C-alpha cells in the first residue's frame with residue numbers, strides 16, 4: 166500500500182471489487198454519508214436497525230465481508246453483538262462499531278467488536294483503508310485455517326498438529342502429557358465395501374467424538390494419513406472409555422458396519438523429544454495390535470519398541486539378504502514308521518536366515534513379518550526354485566529322487582502366476598511333479614476358502630502333492646474337509662505336545678488319523694520328540710513322523726550325508 170494509508174486507484178480496483186460491507190444505522194444521513202464513502206470500493210448494503218441487520222446477516226443469501234455498526238438504534242448495536250457471539254454462522258464476520266461515545270468502547274470490546282470508527286466521519290480514505298485491512302486480516306486468518314486443517318474433518322493436519330503440540334508444551338511446561346495414536350483396522354476394506362461416502366462419514370464421526378473427548382481436558386486433536394488420528398493431551402489413566410465412545414459414535418452414522426480400533430498410548434511424553442518420534446512411537450504401539458481381536462489399547466514400552474525397530478531393520482535389509490543368498494534351505498527328514506524300524510521317506514524344506522548383521526534369525530521372527538508386507542512371496546519363490554534345483558542335483562549326484570515339501574504362505578495364493586511359476590521351476594529341473602509337495606496351513610483354507618481352494622486345486626491337478634499343515638488348528642469341519650484338495654494331513658504339533666498332559670489329545674490324534682484314512686490321505690505327525698510320542702503314533706496308525714526324536718532340520722551338508730547313508734555312497 167502507498168504511504169499515509171492512502172489507496173492508489175490500482176489497489177482499490179484490484180482488492181475491493183467484490184467485497185460487501187453492511188452499513189447499519191438508523192439515521193438516514195449517516196447511512197448516506199458512509200455509503201458514499203464506501204461505494205467506490207465496496208458493494209454496500211444498508212440496514213436501518215439491529216433487527217434488519219440480523220435479518221440480512223442470518224438469511225445468508227449475501228456473503229457479508231464486514232459490518233459497520235451503529236450502537237444506539239431501535240434494536241441496540243450491543244444486542245446485535247450479543248447475537249453474533251452466539252451464532253457460529255456470523256461469528257467470523259468482522260464488526261466495526263461507529264460511535265461518537267468513547268464510553269461504550271470498552272463494553273463493545275467485551276462483546277467482541279474488532280475496531281471503532283469515530284463519528285462524525287473524518288478522512289474517508291482512512292476509513293476505507295481500515296476496512297480494507299480488517300477484511301484482509303480476517304481473510305488471512307481463514308486462509309491459514311484452511312492450510313492448517315484437514316479438509317474432511319477440520320482437525321489440524323499433521324504439520325500444524327506438531328507445531329501446536331510444541332506450543333502446548335511451551336504454554337504448559339509443568340503439565341504431563343500423553344500422545345495417542347488412533348487407527349481404524351482395515352479401513353480400506355470399509356471404503357471398498359461400503360463406499361467412500363460412508364467412509365468419510367465415519368471419519369467425521371470419529372473426528373467429532375475425539376474433539377468432544379478432548380474438550381474435557383487440555384489438549385489437541387490432529388488427523389494423520391488415511392484413517393489415523395492423533396491426540397496430544399494432559400496425562401490421564403482412563404483411556405478405556407475411548408474405544409467405547411468411538412464405537413458409539415460410529416454406530417450412530419453406520420449402524421451395521423463393524424469397526425475396530427487400535428489405540429497406542431505414549432504416556433508422559435518427554436517434551437524435549439521430537440514430536441515426530443513421539444507420534445511414531447504411539448503409532449507403532451497401536452500397530453502392534455493389528456492382528457489382535459480382543460485388545461484395542463496398548464501402552465508403549467521400550468522392549469516392544471526395540472522389537473518393532475528390529476523388525477523394520479529386517480525389512481530394510483531383506484532385498485540385499487535375498488540377493489546375497491543369506492537365506493539357507495534346511496531339510497528335516499520324515500520317516501515311515503509302520504515297518505520294523507523308521508524308514509526315510511522325504512524331507513520338509515525349512516528356511517533359515519543367516520545374516521552377517523543379525524546372526525541367526527528364526528523363521529518365527531520373520532515369516533509373519535514378511536507375510537504382513539508381502540515380501541514372503543519373493544522369499545518363497547526363491548525357496549521353491551532352490552528346492553527344485555537341489556532335487557535335480559541329488560538326482561544327478563546320487564541317482565535318487567528325494568521328495569521335498571515346500572511351505573507356501575497364504576499370501577502366495579494371491580500371486581497371479583503362482584501355478585505357472587511352480588511348474589516352471591519343477592519341469593525345468595526335470596523333477597517328477599509327484600515328488601514335489603506343497604505344504605499349506607489349514608488356517609489359510611479356513612480364512613479364505615473361496616480364494617485358496619481353487620489355487621491349491623489347480624496346483625494339485627497339475628500333478629503336485631498337497632499337504633495340509635498344522636491340521637486341527639484351523640477347525641475345518643468334516644463337511645469342509647470334503648471340499649479340500651489334499652494328499653497328506655500333517656497333524657498340528659500342539660496335539661503331539663499335549664500327549665503327556667491332556668488325555669483328550671490322544672483321542673484327537675487318533676481321530677485325525679482315521680479321518681485321513683477315510684479320504685485316502687497319508688498322515689504325518691510333526692514335532693515328535695520322544696519315544697512315547699513315537700510308540701503312540703505307531704500304534705495309532707500314523708504313516709510318517711517328523712521331529713527332533715529322529716532328526717532336527719539339517720543343513721545342506723548334513724542332509725547330503727544323510728542321503729549318502731540312506732542310499733549308499735553311490736555319488737556319480
Ligand code: C2E
Pocket residue numbers: 497514515516527528529532541545548572573574604634635691692693694711712713714718
Ligand atoms: P511348520 O511348517 O509347521 O514347520 C515345522 C516347525 O516345527 C519348524 O519350525 C521346525 O523346525 C519345527 N520342528 C520340527 N521338529 C520339531 C520338534 O520335534 N519339536 C519342536 N518343538 N519343533 C519342531 P521352523 O523351522 O522354525 O518354522 C516355523 C514355521 O515357519 C513353519 O512351520 C512354517 O510355517 C514357516 N516356514 C518355515 N520355512 C518356510 C518357508 O520357506 N516359507 C514359508 N512360507 N514358511 C516357512
Ligand code: MG
Pocket residue numbers: 513572604634
Ligand atoms: Mg510346514
Ligand code: MG
Pocket residue numbers: 634635655658691
Ligand atoms: Mg506345521
